[in-house]
Amino acid sequence: MNGNVIVIGAGIAGMEAAGQLAKAGYLVTLLEKEEEAGGHLNNWYHLFPDRRNGDEVIKYLKDQIDNDNITFLNGTRIDNLEKSKKEFIIKTNRAKEICADAIVVATGFDLFRSERKEEYGYGIYDNVITSVDLEKMFREGDISLINGNVPNTIGMVHCVGSRDEKVGNPYCSKLCCVTAVKQAIEIRENIPESKVFCFYMDMRMGGALYEELYMEAQEKYGINFIRGKVSEVGESFNHKLIVKVEDTLAGRPLKMEIDLLVLMAGMEISEGSKKTGKLLGLKTGENRFFQSRDNHYGSNLSNIDGVFYAGTCTSPMNISETISHARAAVLEVMDYLKNDRK
Amino acid sequence: MIGNNMDKFGYSISKGRQINYEANDRKIAEYIYENEPSFRLCIECGGCSATCTTGNLTKFSLRELFVLIKRGENDQIWQNLKKCMLCGKCTLVCPRGVNTRNIVVLARQAFQKSNDYAI
């Protein structure tokens, strides 16, 4: 009716943006490199802070994009992208040429590759896993060690790949603390006799109902919190993991044997975002995420007219923030298209 | 020959400062958790230690004491516990509603009950 929009990425932000644009009467082409829409949410079982099932949110989003105004192209990779006057022309492996008046970049984040923190031995020691691996175990209802035994002592390492200059990520990924607390509670629910230890630098529980969840974890579930960054992981003679950390509040180094160690992997701008950014010439900030035109009132605006950001390609966000950000992107697109593309 | 290292060598082998979690006995902590569950809510903010009369005049930190109890570093705790005057100011300031005064009382009880520390 009043314009064609391409949304790149069918994760939470892309699906929500596509849905809202379609409802407003725009014709949307939603591109996704994977077969399935949903992005990282597909790997998540229960969500913080209320521990609802992630599938409910996926269902909401899938209903959103079930709209005649939306063409969903999965398994799609962008080969070429050009701006000609005010029109964008995209060539992909699936459709020859798609033309659009505006683009919403919703290319999201990748999880930090935990093997880069060599000292934690991910990929080397059998029972060192990531938060995503654990979520899969929750979904399958089977939390077990490599030998099939049920873990008794579980450690959660916060800030893996976040607030870490050594891996080039000085920023906080914001969601790992609350994820650790949520997962610690779920471990205790699944294995009531287990002991869970969170190794943290600071507890950053800055979201609605996060601090309450933290208190619940302490009081109701008896989760132990030890303030200190894990410095190295090894294996003991009886094949348990040995964690070395400073108990900074005791002012002493501490070592502990752990059956299962969960690394709370942080967020980085995704490889897909990097490729898209390169094709479009998008600016990135110091943290390598896309740089918005204004931090306060222009977080959806890119350095290129007609290209808008939605979601975690600009910074780490939780689901509610991502959905709000996607809706805000839609308002910016409408403003751009209705008011003569200024 | 053995045991006279300082005389013979001028130095000796030290035990190390590392807390060996598995080697420690956390009975005292367990007793407190059971009888004063608010002990679990402590986030080690140090409000209690800042207001503590004893801590301002002698080397005594209630916050640190709580950590050491949780880790089972019992030998360090017992002598320190006696310094508290049970005035209750710490409980007044605690932002998490931890009954800090009762924790000191319970810790003393637990030490008395423990054979290792009974007077």
Next chain:
Amino acid sequence: MNAEGKKRIWSEYQKEIANDHYFYVRSCIRQSFFPGSEQFFLNLMRNILGKDVYENPAHTTCTGIGYHSDIVPLSTIMTVIARHFALMKESGYKNIAISCVTSFGLYTEILETWKHFPEELEKTREYLFKATGREFDIPENVAHSSDIIFKFRNEIALKAKNLLINKKTGEPLNIVEHIGCHYAKMFPKSGVGGAEFPNVLSGMVQAWGGKVIDYPERRHCCGFGFRQYLVQANRGYSVSNTAKKFTSMKPYKPDMVLTNCPGCTMFMDKWQFTIKEMEGTSFGENGESIPVLTYEELAGLVLGYNPWDLGLQYHMVQSEPLLKKMGIEFDSADKYKTKDGRQMPIPENLINA
């Protein structure tokens, strides 16, 4: 333990090691404490592998021990090292082979410093020229001598006479490897395999048939720590570190410790004697202590050289239990004889002998 995970890490730390024509710089202390090591390195390189290794008689200490004990200033040690580069240039060599991990750490650190602070490089050029009239080039390739043995480990394996296998049981020997702090902790990229899961010594052990032990205090310091040892009042820290390491490795029943660094070899060897004297503790099986060998000594044993020609008798912990396990024949009567057959004094209270 997942071996593939380690291989992935190793693939990220593939270091370029020159193939031939090395300018060799020795260690100060190895020549006195483990005198067969450097000698055998030269023999191995020149006579067995057919490589060109050059030593310049004007070469001196790197002054590393003086530097780490705050006696030698940074500008001085930079100039000393620059002088070695000048000797190398004058002799027509571009690849440096360094025998000592302390020196290796300093060479890499100084080269890195010059990269970031070119004005320091210019100052060093000026100091050296004023003091000696010499000029130098930055080496094209910097390798520790263990890097070079690592590079040729498979060639050595092909010529092996004794594998790292217990001849009686047929099982691989349990070997603790210790790379030393200054080999890769400062610059993981300058070590083979990086710093967390190093491959330089473990690669030799595996190529020669042994099994590497991963024990909890694998990354811990040997106990040398320079000023921890050099000041007598601090030696308790030194020996305590060694005790911590050996206590951690003891349950794995190591047959030997393989070391990279002169300091580590010395302290892991000699402190075992001290700890035994102090507390009556020994860390090997049957009340024995654990032999600590350098990589050259081990290469020598693998290639079938006489243990007494390799200098194993000059260690504090004697290697006889290891030699027996490997099925190496030796004559105890020759142990303290000179090349021309004269009897030297025999030390008392030898451990393991």
